[in-house]
Amino acid sequence: MDVYLPIAEVSQNIIVLLGLGAGIGFLSGVFGVGGGFLLTPLLILIGVPPAVAVASSANQLVGASVSGVLAHWRRGHVDFKMGFTLLLGGIAGSIGGVWLFTLFARLGQIELVISLCYVVLLGVLGFMMGIESIRTFLRQRRPGGARRRLHRHTWMHGLPLKTRYRKSQLYISALLPVGLGFAVGVLSAVMGIGGGFLMVPAMIYTLGMPTSMVPGTSLLQIIFVAANVTILQAFTNHTVDAVLAMLLLVGGVIGAQFGTRFGTRLRGEQLRFLLALLVLIVAAKLARDLTLHPADLFAIQTDTKV
């Protein structure tokens, strides 16, 4: 059964859209990432115009993240203070990012910029997480092995505005989460995603948050960053297809609930290893597309605005 999407101006199979939403929602629940880094390319693949795919994914992320946060919150796995500190930087960053997006789009290079960002970030992160989780796994196998130092003091701990984050058992400078939020905000607007796949590893490795608190807190800030991107895209580019977003959501919110339960049964390093694998697969696919001789050297860009 096909449904016509009013903003995308294409007809799509309703079962495909619901299934896509459910799959992404499941991943979102398991890993605490929004899944936009998979959703956006998949939507483009099935024929949704890239600009609409980016903006509508942001819209669906809002709903999927709300559902995910509620599930984590009931288990007490959300650090609200940390979430809102991240958000301060995130909102500022996403505004700057939308400006950059418009600039690259005008130069005709936005697709390349998006792909390059994905390849570099996903590649590096996937590699780092994979190594780390394998190390942890091996260390547990050898009980007598070297133990990790409890606390490593770096320049980051010398920054001002020290704040206590009780739920995360951290006493760190508020500038760290604000800066992280800003960086992720810029990248998420340029790449059209919530930024969870950047946020999650950064929260674990840079901030040192407990793994159990990370998905819920990450999703909390994704709600707001995605809402900001949705409204900005709707206002400046008219590219948010609410019908598409709602269809993805119906599948997505249910998938997210099952994903969250599945995720709590996995151990931290297993979770990290699986996420690393997924991230590396996407990065490899994108890198291949960039370097292989394209099937078609020419591409059309329609100027809707005169």
Place this chain on the structure above:
Amino acid sequence: VTPRRLAVALLGPLAFLPTPVRADALIADLSSHSIAITTGFTGASMVLFGATDGPADVVAVVRGPERDVTIWRKDKIAGIWANEESVTFADMPSFYAVAASRPLGDILSPASAALYKIGAGNLKFEPRSSVAPDRVRLFADALVETEKRAGMFSPSQEKIAFLGDRLFRATINFPANIPTGAYLVEIFLIRDKDVVGGQTTPLIVSKVGVDAAVFDFAHGQSLAYGTIAVVMAVMAGWLASLPFRNT
């Protein structure tokens, strides 16, 4: 589309006619002059029918609303395929289909085909900026090929069937993702490889019902639309988590 532009578009092709033509040499019409895009829209078919004043050939051209189109060519830069060069063509039709009673080359001289812009290769390719002529040709051909693959330029000409000597009919198909706006259907009467008569008739493609309302709202009240989209997403997320609350 202003009434004046529509009138010019409707009458324009006839102004080229080299010889005075009897008004009733060709009469043609569409089964409907509007295509309504609804929620279940999966494309449309339209019947073109008419009569000639005697044995002749007939060619029909369907054009979508015009807009500027930029086409990019990729090149390998430092091992990566990136958009390198672009040409913007002014006022290209967003949809283009040709139907004919026989293969175009058999019934129409190249000069006439070019004059009346019959066939995708005969469209007027006018770059917005100055480009070398060989580049224009290269990019124009690429544009036609890309549009054909996207289904916006029909890859093959459709068949106009004659019933006896004078009555003809053809089915014209429109894909699911056709652009909205004012279309123009030109019907040409052809004898001795030349156009000897013609008629144009309009066709309006528009969104109706809920889809039209959503589209208008998204463009007219974009801030409110974006906010409502966010609120709806939040509600959906909250609702979906309810059944799982106590587990």
